[in-house]
Amino acid sequence: MPNFEIAIVGAGIAGVTLAIALHYRGINVTIYESARAFGEIGAGVAFGPNAVQAMRICHEGVEQAFQRVRTRNIWPSKEKVWFDYVDAYGQGEPKIEFTVSNGMGQSGVHRAIFLEQLVKLLPEGIAKFSKRVSSIEENGADKKVVIHFTDGTSAEADAVVGCDGIKSAVRRHVVGEDSPSAWPGYTGKYAYRALVPMSDAIEAVGKEIAENAFMHMGPDGHMLTFPVNHGALVNLVAFKTSSEGWDDPLRMTKPARQEDLLRDFAGYKPYIQKLIKLTKPEMDIWAIYDLGDHPVSTFYKGRVCLLGDAAHATSPHHGAGGGFCIEDSAVLATLLLAAVETRADKEGKDIPFESVFAAFDASRRERSQWLVQSSRFIGDCYQWRAEGVDRDFVRMEEEINRRVGIVSTFDVMDACEKAKEDLARRLRT
Ligand SMILES: Cc1cc2nc3c(=O)[nH]c(=O)nc-3n(C[C@H](O)[C@H](O)[C@H](O)COP(=O)(O)OP(=O)(O)OC[C@H]3O[C@@H](n4cnc5c(N)ncnc54)[C@H](O)[C@@H]3O)c2cc1C
Structure with a gap:
């Protein structure tokens, strides 16, 4: 030694x-x-x-x-998929706009x-x-x-x-x-994080979204979901951009309620609202800081x-x-x-x-x-x-x-x- x-x-x-x-x-x-x-x-x-x-x-x-x-993603057809990207804003059903793979999947x-x-x-x-x-x-x-x-x-x-x-x-x-x-420094984004039971997620949004990795996109907000714990849970992280700043630079989290998350994602498709309703009534929001x-x-x-x-x-x-x-x-x-x-x-x-x-x-x-x-x-x-990308999915x-x-x-x-x-x-x- x-x-x-x-x-x-x-x-x-x-x-x-x-x-x-x-x-x-x-x-x-x-x-x-x-x-x-x-x-x-x-x-x-x-x-x-x-x-x-x-x-x-x-x-x-x-x-x-x-x-x-x-x-991993539970569906064999999505074995190599990192995320399916969905336009989650507005009305109607979710639609996959494109898929990104990474050799190993999620x-x-x-x-x-x-x-x-x-x-x-x-x-x-x-x-x-x-x-x-x-x-x-x-x-x-x-x-x-x-x-x-x-x-x-x-x-x-x-x-x-x-x-x-x-x-x-x-x-x-x-x-x-x-x-x-x-x-x-604060990036102007914060995130809600939750783990929800897989069975509830399947009931709310169906097997494809619950069992595989999805990125749900919209204006100034996005949510990602993917299975963890051998498929027993779905990890949900919902990010929001806000111009309001973060009040306390020394504290990176603060308490929030499910209503806040629902408010931040108002205008998103109904399946997003269903997913949010699976989270606990009280949770934390995390300020997203970086060294950028x-x-x-x-x-x-x-x-x-x-x-x-x-x-x-x-x-x-x-x-x-x-x-x-x-x-x-x-x-x-x-x-x-x-x-x-x-x-x-x-x-x-x-x-x-x-x-x-x-x-x-x-x-x-x-x-x-x-x-x-x-x-x-x-x-x-x-x-x-x-900049230069906006809502251009290609x-x-x-x-x-x-x-x-x-x-x-x-x-x-x-x-x-x-x-x-x-x-x-x-x-x-
Ligand atoms: C919402 C979110 C989602 C993420 N998702 C992913 C993902 O999917 N994949 C991925 O690769 N990364 C992800 N990341 C990033 C990843 O979590 C971090 O890069 C990683 O956890 C950092 O690890 P670390 O050990 O450097 O720091 P930390 O995990 O912060 O560990 C630092 C440790 O140091 C201790 N410590 C702090 N100050 C002191 C001190 N003064 N003296 C002694 N001990 C101290 C702390 O208690 C802690 O245990 C995510 C981050 C966030 C915020």
Whole structure:
């Protein structure tokens, strides 16, 4: 086991997949998580072929966990379909305008259940809970990074990876408290999220819509639905654009009622109203923030690196932010192992963390920041607001197909190899 330690801040999809990838490469890891236990919200999340390839690179157990709990479109004829796109506005029955496929189809998991499976791959005690990072210090003398927590305690590590999500404290250390990219910005969209029983959904809107992934589009609003929990539940996320702004930038959710959702989707076809009536009377709405206005200029500073939403928080319209976290984990774990292996004694003394993080930044920043911008664009497409596209379904299909291709056909293994070559070059000079 190399004699150095990586501290991971945050135990979401990014932190947990990175911890697994490093642990199974023989690298010492401790996770510091502000919550009291591992946990995810009760909502769905979907992954495409790029994410699944990245899972496999992190560790085969990650992909196996995903395969165990994932739910595909239930109809065999829609096996490769990512979404069927429906004009959901006005009167009458829903009509499919176009279909986008991605080589693997829609593959959704229940977040909490997936995380529970991933955590089983980690050894007991690897995570320290109720540890909210407040600040970070790099100590020049012994090259340790000191992590301070809000409970007054601190810990040391040889390098720190901030996987602490969209409001990352580690990002503030990397870019500086006063940098405009220290905090995410509101995108003007918010979302209602719900899980509804499949049997109720079938009764309300029929088998085709309930059992497969659909994007229901309209002016300034769209709703997506796809099956999760092996078809026991339908994940429903309804997005709305509003010019009103978000009142509290520190709180990303606020309570809402089913009536609010019905009001936001007034004017949509009757089947949408039926779907909405299956949600609980009380729910939360989520403000959609991202780092699109002020992308970070670097993913690292010294021995501190950013990964996942901490580095490139995106709106969710590509359904790929989580998948990109796993791509990040695959690349960073590959680089760290390569750095260990290039050392003669393999004990990890003087691991060139800065070169590793520089190679990671070079490999990941452009692609993940493209996602942030593209996600905004396709979110606007779904709501007939995208410039030059509006309600033109032919253009919309072209744009979405091209962009989904960039996300899903990415060769993560090739990216890892290229990042390793880049690291080797950096270490030679
Ligand atoms: C509505 C919606 C739908 C989405 N759908 C999809 C989808 O279908 N597919 C997809 O791939 N992606 C999707 N995404 C994006 C995806 O959810 C995120 O990209 C992903 O969950 C980010 O993971 P993360 O681990 O980087 O951050 P997080 O999940 O936010 O985890 C961060 C962790 O860090 C902890 N933490 C925070 N601050 C501190 C601190 N100071 N100290 C210690 N710990 C801290 C938190 O408690 C948390 O556990 C969606 C997002 C939204 C909002």
